Amino acid sequence: MKRTRTNSEPPVGALLIPLAILVAVSSCLFAFSQAEGDGRRGSGSPSIDESKTARSLAGPRDSAPSLYADRVPRDELETEEEATIKIFREASPSVVFITSLSVRRDFFSLDLTQIPRGNGSGFVWDREGNIVTNYHVIQGADRAQVTLADQSDWPARLVGASPERDLAVLRIDAPREALHPIPVGSSRRLQVGQKTFAIGNPFGLDHTLTTGVVSALGREIQSVARIPIRNVIQTDAAINPGNSGGPLLDRHGRLIGVNTAIYSPSGVYAGIGFAIPVDTVAWVVPELIAHGRILQPTLGLRLASAQLNERWGIEGALILAIDPGGPAERAGLRATYRDRYGRIHPGDVLKSLDGEKIRDDDDLFLALERRQPGEQVVAVFERDGRRHRAELTLAAPRR
Numbered sequence: 268m269k270r271t272r273t274n275s276e277p278p279v280g281a282l283l284i285p286l287a288i289l290v291a292v293s294s295c296l297f298a299f300s301q302a303e304g305d306g307r308r309g310s311g312s313p314s315i316d317e318s319k320t321a322r323s324l325a326g327p328r329d330s331a332p333s334l335y336a337d338r339v340p341r342d343e344l345e346t347e348e349e350a351t352i353k354i355f356r357e358a359s360p361s362v363v364f365i366t367s368l369s370v371r372r373d374f375f376s377l378d379l380t381q382i383p384r385g386n387g388s389g390f391v392w393d394r395e396g397n398i399v400t401n402y403h404v405i406q407g408a409d410r411a412q413v414t415l416a417d418q419s420d421w422p423a424r425l426v427g428a429s430p431e432r433d434l435a436v437l438r439i440d441a442p443r444e445a446l447h448p449i450p451v452g453s454s455r456r457l458q459v460g461q462k463t464f465a466i467g468n469p470f471g472l473d474h475t476l477t478t479g480v481v482s483a484l485g486r487e488i489q490s491v492a493r494i495p496i497r498n499v500i501q502t503d504a505a506i507n508p509g510n511s512g513g514p515l516l517d518r519h520g521r522l523i524g525v526n527t528a529i530y531s532p533s534g535v536y537a538g539i540g541f542a543i544p545v546d547t548v549a550w551v552v553p554e555l556i557a558h559g560r561i562l563q564p565t566l567g568l569r570l571a572s573a574q575l576n577e578r579w580g581i582e583g584a585l586i587l588a589i590d591p592g593g594p595a596e597r598a599g600l601r602a603t604y605r606d607r608y609g610r611i612h613p614g615d616v617l618k619s620l621d622g623e624k625i626r627d628d629d630d631l632f633l634a635l636e637r638r639q640p641g642e643q644v645v646a647v648f649e650r651d652g653r654r655h656r657a658e659l660t661l662a663a664p665r666r
Contacts, residue, residue: 354464354520355476360416361449362513363389364468365400365423365437367408388467388513389413389437390449390522392552398437399552400512401527402428403491405435413439416447416474427555430492431632432547433527436555449514452521454500454544457481465504465526465540467513479504488528488541494629499541500524506540515542522548550637563632564640564661567593568600570617573627583616583649584625598657600648616649635661 366386387404391397398413405411411423421439428435461481469475483501490496502515506526515524524542554561567590576585589595589602603614617625621644623634638644640663647656 350518351464351476351478354516354518355466358449358464358466358514358516358520359474360447361391362416362466362468362474363391363398364414364473365389365398365404365512366412366414367405368410368412369408386468386509387511388509388526390512390514391446392436393448394443394446396439396441396446397426397552397556398423398439399525399548400435400437401525402430402433402435403527404512405437406430406491411437413437415441415445417445419445427559429551429555429561431490431494431561432496432551433490433543434525434548434551434555436552450519450521451549452517452519452523452545454498454523454546457484457500457517457523457544459484462518463502463504463523464516464518464520465502465506465510465513466516467506467510467526469505469507469509475510477505482539486541494632496527496543496547497633498544498547499527500544502540502542503538504540506542510540524548561636562640562664563635564638564642565590565593565635565664566595566631566644566646566659567662568595568602570625570628570631571603573629576627579613581613581616583618584627584631585616586614586648594659594662598646598659600646600657601650615655618647618649618654620644620646640664 364386365388385404385408387400389398389400389404392399405425405428411425413421413423415421419441421441423437423439426436426438459481463479463481465477465479467475479502481500482503484498486499486501487495487497488499500515500523502524504515506528510526511528513526514522515526517523523545525545525548526540526542528541551561568586569588571581571585571587576583579585585603586595586600587603589600601614603611605611617631619625620631620634623630625631625634638661640661642661644659644661645656646659647654649655
């Protein structure tokens with residue numbers, strides 16, 4: 268029977284035409300993508316213009332890693348880290364932990380008990396058992412205990428102290444082989460930007476290393492004796508409670524300062540720390556070991572306070588009293604006195620000593636530091652509105 272085609276059934280030719288078109292389009296797309304891929308994978312280098320275009324399109328994001336690698340090679344970073352590790356390993360045996368103790372007597376049993384007052388850091392100065400730290404670490408303590416790097420504990424006795432320089436020396440009876448003196452450098456030629464390394468026991472944590480740079484030089488801070496300490500080193504190496512008395516080192520692992528204070532409104536590290544320069548430590552410590560204190564020469568006089576000078580409108584340092592037979596009396600200087608009617612007659616006003624301005628006792632102390640008895644100095648003073656000069660021979664301090 269002959270089949271009859273209806274209107275809903277499409278002719279065979281109508282189906283073949285779209286199929287042929289689809290095949291042709293697919294072939295063209297495949298050929299185009301193949302040609303583009305061959306162009307990208309071509310063995311020839313792109314033209315100069317294409318290279319410029321590629322670099323401009325890449326921008327700084329693609330070029331930054333190569334520039335960074337040129338500035339700081341990976342092996343250089345590793346070398347710097349190894350140097351820091353070496354400094355810590357070599358210096359750590361010299362750093363000690365100091366616990367200050369107070370002795371308390373029980374009210375009922377009358378037994379004596381040692382109570383920890385605080386703690387700080389220090390370092391081994393020599394193989395005789397001398398330990399250097401800050402004066403404020405052991406200030407007010409009855410006893411002290413030193414813990415070496417090998418974790419052995421040793422009772423310490425006070426050898427000498429200088430509150431004016433915030434330095435103290437303790438001594439322990441440890442065997443010489445357990446003592447590792449720290450290498451001593453110099454602070455005279457330090458420059459801002461030099462690397463610094465601080466080792467100590469912040470918050471009681473054992474042997475902690477922090478790093479930074481010398482952020483300023485020639486700073487002045489006040490000691491616990493309320494006398495300025497000059498030429499102090501400022502660093503941004505973190506110095507926290509417990510770091511006091513620990514060493515500040517240079518990149519060679521040499522001592523350049525003793526960490527002593529921080530500047531912070533909250534009492535914890537805020538980016539500014541201070542260290543007593545090693546050039547000061549180098550002359551103070553031998554004095555403390557030999558004499559127990561700084562044997563500073565004297566002029567044989569006593570000056571009025573800065574507040575009293577200001578109250579009386581005096582510019583300079585008013586001489587209140589003069590020791591009989593001392594350098595000031597032999598030079599003919601005059602002290603303040605009261606006449607028989609009770610009126611006060613101001614004495615000579617000291618202006619300078621060997622060119623250093625004198626305003627009060629603090630300035631006089633600083634002008635006399637590192638001088639020896641027997642040395643001559645030139646004092647400029649004012650009397651009755653006129654200036655005079657006098658040569659004085661420094662005397663040894665009274666014991």
